[in-house]
Every structure is written in C-alpha cells, then in structure tokens.
Amino acid sequence: MAFNGHGVWAIYRFEMARTFRTLWQSIITPVVTTALYFVVFGSAIGSRMGGVSEVPYGAFIVPGLIMLSLFTNSIFNGSFGIYFPKFTGTIYELLSAPISPLETVLAYVGAAATKSVILGLVILATAALFVPLQILHPFWMLAFLILISATFSLFGFIIGVWAQSFEQLNFIPMLVVTPLTFLGGAFYSIDMLPPAWQTVSLFNPVVYLISGFRWAFFGVGDVPVAISLGATLIFFFVLLAFVGWIFRTGWRLKN
C-alpha cells in the first residue's frame, strides 16, 4: 500500500457529508450575507458611484466579495475539520491510522477547498442576479478560485492544528484576514489610494490574490497577473512546507 486511497476518500466523504448535513450554515449563510452586500454597495450606493477602470462599481466588487467569503470560509472549513477531532479527542484514530501526512492534508484540505469552490460559484451565480457580469478569462477565473481556496484551506488547517481553543480558532480570520481583505482592494482599486498608501498596500498579500482574480473577470488588475499567480503559488507552497514540518515534528498533535 503505497498510497492510502481508501483513507483519503473516507475522510473526504466524511467531511463532505458534514457540509451537506449543515447546508444551511455552509452555503446559505454566506450567500445571504453576500446578497446583502450587493443590495447595499451594488444597487443602492453603487448606482450613484462612478465605475472603476470603466467597470461599473456593482460589477467591480464581485471578485472582491467572492474573495472575502472564500478566505473566511476556506479558513473556517480547513481549521474546523482538524480542530474538532483534536477538541473531542477522536484525533487518536487519525494518528493511529496507516495514513501519511500528505494524504491527511489532501483529504481535509481537499474537502475544505471543494466546499469553498462550490461556495464561490454559488456567490458568483447570486451576483449575476444583481449586476451584469462579464468574465473575460473563465479558465483563469476557475484556476484562481481553486488555487486560492486550496491555499486558504491549507492556512485554515494550520490554524486548526495550532489553535487550543475556539477563541484562537476565530482569532486569525477575524483579526488578520478580514482587515487585510478590506484593505486589500476588495471594494476599491488601490490606484484610488494616495501614492504612499499604494506602496503600503503592496505589502498586503491579499492585494495580489484579489488583483489576479479580478483580472480574470475584467482583464485589469492592480498588479500584473503573472505576479498575482506567482504570489498565490508561493503562499501555497510555503504553507505546504509548514504543514510538512508540523507532521514531521508532531507539533501540537502528538506527545
């Protein structure tokens, strides 16, 4: 047995089954939240605002809003899947199973990312009901969606391993990721900022992710798309390496 495919599939199905059982929280809640954003920013306020780079404001915020939900939900799904067994103690079974670290990550992060991709597409469909949308590069749109979902699910997985309480579980998404997203151009183009703040924004990793995703829609972004893609890939592999370290050392998992 060089690859425990049954094990990966079993975890994946188990995790996905939980999503479908808690469909209301998993999909409906983010969709309602996002719909509210569209009503307020897209229709009510957006109609009085000028477009950004010739894109109507209501459409302009769609990629940013999808990213906002994608980040928080990927982190939540990725962290909860591994934190909960740790919290209840059922992690003993995972630790005693003939399954490698890579397989474990593949299963948990795969399930979390799948949920996020579904969520992203559902929000996109919701958005299409409120604002006219164009997607210039559908392939790259999907590629960014999947890659960013996987990256943030992986990030969530690390938070789930690190967290020792439910408060800690919420700490990073609420206090780090959400502010970075709001300041990362979810609702504006960083061109609209004073030059000094534009430079500061370039240190915000989220800028690259949102910019790349927005480019896939409208063909324009805050930074060149190749840099966006490169940055996303770097985040992904840095996090993957960190997860590898966690399993090698048993950090916060084993005595």
Next chain:
Amino acid sequence: MAGVIEIRGLTKTYKSGLKALDAVDLSIEKGEIFALLGPNGAGKTTMISIVCGIVTSSEGSVTAAGHDIRKDYRKARSAIGLVPQELTTDAFETVWATVTLSRGLFGKAPNKPFIEQLLKDLSLWDKKDAKIMTLSGGMKRRVMIAKALSHEPDILFLDEPTAGVDVELRKDMWAMVRRLRERGVTIILTTHYIEEAEEMADRVGVILKGRLVLVEEKTALMKKLGRKTLTLQLQEPLTALPPELAEWTLALNADGTELEYVFDSNAEKTGVPSLMRRLSDLGVGFKDLSTKQSSLEDIFVGLVHQSREAA
C-alpha cells in the same frame, strides 16, 4: 519465532520530565490474550499509545506483525485496532458513518455486509442511523469497539475496556474477546482489576512506574495473588507461639494479642479449619476474627519489593 508484537528497550520521557516508560522489553505471542496490569499512571496507556503511533517513543524499538512501527508504519498500523480508554466519539455523526470512516482510514475498501455483521454482533444494528451523542455510555463504548474492529485487525488493544461499564456489556465484551481469539486475533488489554485479568488473560504483565516488573502465565500469577490474611484477636495475650502451631506459618502481633496467618485461598487445603481445631484443642480462645484479601495495592507493593530484591 518472533512474537506478533516485539518491544525492545522502550523508553518514554515526556517534556515535563516524567519518565512514563523505562526500558520495557515485551514479546507478545500471536493469538494470545495478554493483560497489562498496573495502577493508574503506571505507563499502560503510554505503552499502548506508542505501539499504535499516537505517542512518539524516546528510545527503543517496536515491531507489530513483523513491521517496524516507524519505518513501516503503514503495514504495522493496518494490523492494529485500538479501543482507547476515553469515550471519544464524533458526537454529531451517525454510528454507520463513523464506523465506515474508520474502515476507510485503515486502508480497507468499503464492505457493507461486513460492517452490517459487525454492528449486529455488537447489538448496534438498530442504532446504525442514530447520532452518537444520543447513545448511552455503554453504547458509545460498543461504537468504539466497532470502529476498532472495522478494518479486521489481527491485533486488538483494549485500554481499560470495562471501566465504567455495566455487567451486561462486560459479559458481552468478554464473549466477544473469546470469539476474536478463536479467529486468531491477538488481544492486549489493560486493566486494574485482577478479576478481569483472571477471567480473560492467558498471560499477565504487571507494570509499575514505567517498568515491567513481571510477566507470567496467569495461572502462576493467580497463585501469588490469591493470598489472604486471617487475623485472630486473642482473649489472652500469648508470650510466644506454642510449638504445637509450628506447622502453620503464624505471626504474633500487637503484644501477643493478635495472631496472623497468611494463606493461599486458591489452594485445596488452606489450613484454616485445621488451625481452628488445633487452637481450640490448645484452649486458645479468640474474641474476633477477620480475613482480608490482599488488595491490588498490597500486591503491587509486594512485587516492587520482589523486583528490588531481584535487582
């Protein structure tokens, strides 16, 4: 032939500095039921956790079913099922979902008829779609056993299987252990009840403060453990033991007011009735008498002394 589990020089020192295991050597034979006996905190769970891969050892080596638990962890772990001491379950999941997950985790293809039979054997079939949190403690314990057996392991660890379990489940569990043994499954259980070891095990190991102080066939051990003490409170103090009582090993305590006799309660002739007759022949009267079974604690203390003397 090497045993199905071979433990060599196994040592575990926790970060707190606690030495939970100290150079343990143990060989478990295929198909036997081995009971690991010891007080709380002796290192029983640490030892099991290391073999199962939940805790990393500090020193020493372990093989399970002929595979090194570190280098060849997939093969070693595939052979092992574990029922941990704590009742930890996926509270929100159904019995069926959690048992199916376990089978997959251990690399086995889904097999509905097998899981169905397993749940029926454990009287869980009518609860298969129930959420685990709605089950009683005993039922949860059954679920954990079903999870451990879901991948048809050759080696089964039961960590304190009957702690807090009612009589009926205890009987069921013992019956199940025997059925598994008939199929050739090796079973290692930990307990601090001597009766449990007596009822089920072929061999018994006693672990104390991280050291395996004794490994013996159950029958031999039970002889040692079956000691009782008879104490007689005398009406008149004796200054010395009368020579007529020399054939019993007696001790005179408490200024000659107490006569103590240690005997083997499992022996055919305990010597108690004959002692009583002899005492009445001699006219030694007593006010009261009591017998006391050596408690596990006493036995452990005795074993520690023995192991020190041997060292």
